[in-house]
Amino acid sequence: MALKQMIELNLDRVDPVNAAIIWKTPKMMTTRSSDGDVIANGFTSNSCKRLKDKVCIITGAASGLGEATAYLFASHGASLILADVQDQLGRDVAAKIGPQATYVHCNVSIEADVAAMVDTCIHQFGRLDVLYNNAAILFNDGPLVDMDIAQFDMVHAVNVRGVALGLKYGARVMVEGGSIINTTSISATMAIKSTDMAYTSSKHAILGLTKAAAEKLGPCGIRVNSVAPATMFTPMVIKAVQGTSLSLDMFAAMVEANRVLKLQDGLKVEDVANAVLFLASNESRYVSGHNLVVDGAHIVRA
Numbered sequence: 001m002a003l004k005q006m007i008e009l010n011l012d013r014v015d016p017v018n019a020a021i022i023w024k025t026p027k028m029m030t031t032r033s034s035d036g037d038v039i040a041n042g043f044t045s046n047s048c049k050r051l052k053d054k055v056c057i058i059t060g061a062a063s064g065l066g067e068a069t070a071y072l073f074a075s076h077g078a079s080l081i082l083a084d085v086q087d088q089l090g091r092d093v094a095a096k097i098g099p100q101a102t103y104v105h106c107n108v109s110i111e112a113d114v115a116a117m118v119d120t121c122i123h124q125f126g127r128l129d130v131l132y133n134n135a136a137i138l139f140n141d142g143p144l145v146d147m148d149i150a151q152f153d154m155v156h157a158v159n160v161r162g163v164a165l166g167l168k169y170g171a172r173v174m175v176e177g178g179s180i181i182n183t184t185s186i187s188a189t190m191a192i193k194s195t196d197m198a199y200t201s202s203k204h205a206i207l208g209l210t211k212a213a214a215e216k217l218g219p220c221g222i223r224v225n226s227v228a229p230a231t232m233f234t235p236m237v238i239k240a241v242q243g244t245s246l247s248l249d250m251f252a253a254m255v256e257a258n259r260v261l262k263l264q265d266g267l268k269v270e271d272v273a274n275a276v277l278f279l280a281s282n283e284s285r286y287v288s289g290h291n292l293v294v295d296g297a298h299i300v301r302a
């Protein structure tokens with residue numbers, strides 16, 4: 001069925017006002033609790049500090065899911081290295097958190113940058129307990145036969161090589177064991193018509209890296225897992241939709257129509273950050289090689 005027809009059919013089944021609310025998520029608002037903890041978007045920090053004494057690196061921390069995870073990890077007592085290529089945004093996130101967070105410029109596709117990011121962490125905090133390989137890029141692609149191979153390589157360099165480099169340099173310094181989490185996607189186990197082929201194949205590869213690394217690093221006490229979100233209206237997705245003929249309202253309506261789990265609003269970055277927190281914390285101490293899907297049962301229909 002043509003994409004346009006699908007959207008039209010789906011639009012019949014949604015309330016467009018409600019759909020628009022989903023993608024018009026307000027900018028992340030941070031406040032502080034009476035203990036001085038950072039609280040993002042009203043998601044309250046848990047009084048139990050689940051990452052107390054843990055040193056964590058988050059890549060892609062300047063925006064979207066990485067940013068939300070940074071606030072949540074900070075509220076649970078973590079010391080943080082926040083890495084990204086959007087330097088001003090990254091510094092702003094670190095400044096909101098305060099002295100327990102440091103921003104570093106790191107292009108995850110460049111080996112020297114990843115090595116330097118881990119070096120900074122060791123230099124500053126003396127250890128690394130949790131590495132969250134989250135940075136990724138997404139483009140729109142055209143027909144398969146016109147595939148832009150340079151763009152395909154760029155997506156794989158950031159999304160796949162970036163994770164491989166994180167695993168290499170992160171595992172080297174996790175001398176007392178640790179937890180590595182990679183962001184996959186529902187696109188790691190299924191092909192979504194509107195998602196570009198380079199991105200889908202890169203997310204499948206990250207799932208493969210997660211499993212292979214869990215097997216190889218298990219003997220060192222290092223757990224490796226991934227988290228697989230469905231669509232969240234982050235800058236990545238908004239930019240990708242803006243590059244198509246769809247309006248954001250139409251896209252949101254399509255997402256809404258395909259939603260299985262009917263909660264008042266759709267998937268939020270904080271929902272996924274909470275899953276990452278579980279995989280980072282000792283509560284998941286025997287969970288490794290797992291792809292934790294946070295999609296409100298979207299893929300059960302695949």
Ligand SMILES: NC(=O)c1ccc[n+]([C@@H]2O[C@H](COP(=O)([O-])OP(=O)(O)OC[C@H]3O[C@@H](n4cnc5c(N)ncnc54)[C@H](O)[C@@H]3O)[C@@H](O)[C@H]2O)c1
Pocket residue numbers: 059060061062063064065066083084085086106107108109134135136137158183184185186228229230231232233234235236237
């Ligand atoms: N938004 C969604 O619907 C969705 C769904 C499934 C999975 N994901 C995944 O979630 C993760 C976070 O994406 P998001 O939605 O928060 O998007 P986002 O664009 O808001 O955040 C991605 C961050 O990665 C950074 N980044 C890009 N290239 C980089 C590089 N080479 N080195 C370092 N940092 C780089 C960007 O500057 C940005 O800050 C990604 O892995 C993405 O594939 C997103």
